[in-house]
Amino acid sequence: MKSVNDLIAQIKKGDLKPFYVFDGDEPYYIDELCEVFENEILAPHEKDFNLSIFYGKDADWSAIVNECRSYPAFAPRRVVILKEAAQLKDFLLLESYLQNPSPSTVFVIAYKYKKIDGRSKLASVVKSKGVYLTFSKLKDNQLSDWILSYCTKKNIKISAPNADLLAAYLGNDLQKIVNEIEKVLINVGDDRMITESLIEENIGISKEFNVFQFQEAILSRNTEQSFRIVNYYLANPKEGSPVAITATLYSKFVQVYQYHFAKGMPDKEVATALGMNPFFVKDIQRYARTFSLPQTIEAIELLHSYNLNALGMHTASNDTRLLKELTAKLLTL
DSSP: OOOHHHHHHHHHOOOEEESSEEESSSSHHHHHHHHHHHSSSSSSSGGGHHHEETTTTOOOOOHHHHHHHSSOSSOOOOOEEEEEEGGGGGGGGGGHHHHSTTTTTTEEEEEBBBBBOTSSSSHHHHHHHSEEEEOOOOOOOHHHHHHHHHHHTTEEEEOOOHHHHHHHHHTHHHHHHHHHHHHTTTOOOOOOOOOOHHHHHHOOOOOOHHHHHHHHHHHTTOOHHHHHHHHHHOOEEEEEEEHHHHHHHHHHHHHHHHHHHHTTSSSHHHHHHHHHGGGGHHHHHHHHSSHHHHHHHHHHHHHHHHHHHTTTTSSSSSOOOOOHHHHHHHHTT
């Protein structure tokens, strides 16, 4: 994320503001920034007297303000970090300090998992006088690109399909994704390449029986492979959630549906319109030749219905065996 990288660069250069506020339901960047403030501003020998960390659940707002108002000792500035700020009782009372912050203190407010009430006077002060960043969970179609970007930044090699695989199975918890990538890195070679085999061995995602192989088999009308994967899921129900499988297939058929109206456009424009990595456009083109527009519409309706069944609606069962019936119907459209 450019704003985060820019801010980290400013901090490391010593270009500091009196206070910073971070909020939103994506904690990964908030934690990363707190770590930078904690480790990059003060020298190790300055921290004992000039670094204070509070936790909202256990802190008192007046004690935090008193700490912010204190003068630094044997250092040019103090750093005060309020973590879990959403749990601080009387949080809005910090507004009086933010109106007139100490120039020798860097005050960091980490308001994780929520957003500050935009109607409050504090929010108005934060936006007008401080540095304010809000972080929202990434959408599913943004995760693969995020993984590719993260790996590039860390000098890690990973293919677009493998990034997509990680995104589908790990969800949009960025810290979880990073942790799993770090787990794989323990066993990579000098080339720092994350392969399908390493993903299977270290994360447990099967390279042969995963949701991407299933959707490839369905959309290519490969009957034998489709039922091989379904039978694997029947024998190993914990390996494939019917809800996740139908939801992923649904998203892919929606992209095929959209492509039917984008035929003739350059691949880059198609990728932008469909909200996907350009690497996968040729797959969508191929799937659109296999499923006509009317068949794609029928598939979307089927998947919507079966996804409700997988959630336990309209049926007493959300058994994996529903996949077998769904697979047969999709392949015979």
